Amino acid sequence: MRQIIIRENDAGQRLDKFLAKALPALPKGLMCKFIRTKHIKRNGKRCAVSDRLEPGDVLSFFISDDFFNQNVPRQTPVFLHAPARLDVMYEDAQVLIVNKPAGLVVHTDDRGTGDTLVNRVLHYLYKTGAYDPAAEQSFTPALCNRLDRNTGGLVIGARTAAALREVNELIRSRRLVKQYLCITAAPPPKKQDRVQAYHRKPQAGNLVEIRDTPGGGFANIDTEYRVLAQQKELSLVLVTLHTGRTHQIRAHLAHLGAPLLGDNKYGNVQANRRYGVFTQQLWAWRLIFPALEGVLAPLSGRTISAPDVPFLSTYFPGVELPARSET
Known part of the structure; x- marks a missing residue:
């Protein structure tokens, strides 16, 4: 018989989801059979695949040791091949917020890119002693929001499972305010507006x-958008997202006749050539957190801003960005 004691980072998961990560050598069909026939028990009793695990739960296994991968040699984690270099804007025991450079992919893409933001975060946490994959049974720190490769700015990383759940819920409920700065190659229809589309x-x-x-x-x-400054055909625009769809800012502003400068998907090819810019001038600039409790309490009411937005000095040097109270 073997036993696994559920820790804080394992709690809150369904039993089958936990077992899929903790015992990858155990086929799902066989796992369900072992649970049904009481070869896997929770706290000494019959359990179900849908059970939500709690800290301190004891899982007992009356199954072959072969399913525990005891003879699989340890391999160097893939994330160690990525740099541990990060521009950290905020960090506590639960989360960290980093300023992603434009050009860095967030997760591994179709090309199998190893130098990703998530791998840099994992290497950073490993190097600082905050994450040891050998000590975890099922959890890996994760990113809670994502940006396109050529969009820079703030990304939230969850260091614990509880933080991952709470940040995801914060984003899902739209209580977290996300603001972006961008340069458009033509002025938006109005100086300020909140627009709906499909x-x-x-x-x-x-x-x-x-x-x-x-x-x-x-x-x-x-x-929602607000024009902060204009220079000839270019506009510096502050965008507040109230929904978070794929390419929402890029596609929606282009639909309004104000495509992002440098955007190679939705942009103005002539303007991009004229300015010699071929990646969208878009930055996830600011996060405004509501009143919070629990593991996210240290972020309650806080505003985190990226201190450096590279394209500002090129097109709008010296522009004064709005304080939170002005938005």
Whole structure:
């Protein structure tokens, strides 16, 4: 018989989800059979695949040792091949917020890129002693939001399972305010507005569709913008997202006639060539947290801003960005 004691980072998961990570050599069908026949018990009693695990739960296994991968040699974690270099804006025992450079992919892509933001975060946490994969039974620190490769800015990383759940819920409930700075190659229709539209991402390709009326497969999007400064055809725009769809800012502003400078998907090719810019000038600039309790309490009411937005000095040097109270 073997036993596993559920720790804080394992709690809150369904039993089957935990076992899939803790015992990857155990086929799902056989796992369900072992649970049904009481070869796997929770706190000495019959359990179900849908049981939610709690800290201190004891799982007992009356199954072959072969399923525990005891003879699998340890391998160097993949994340150690990525740099541990990060621009950390905020960190506590539960979360860290980093300023991602443009050009860095967030997760491994179709090209198998190893130098990703998530791998840099894992290497950083490993190097600082905050994460030891050998000591974890099922949890790996994770990123809670994502940005396109060529979009820079603030990304939240969860150091614990509890933080991951709470940040994800914060984003899902739209209580976390996310603000972006961008340069548009033409002025938006108004100096300030909050606009609704409908968004669809086709299964084929990586271009989204925007329309002003509902349609099959289209979901509502809600984008608020404010023009902070203008210089000839260029505008510096502050965008507040009220929904978070794929390419929402890029596609929605292009739909309004104000495509992002440098955008190679939705942008103005002539303007991009004229300025010699071929990546979207977009930065996830600021996060505004509501009143919070629990593991996120240290972030309650706080505003985290990226101190350096590279394209500002090029197109709008010396511009004064709005304080939180001005948004």
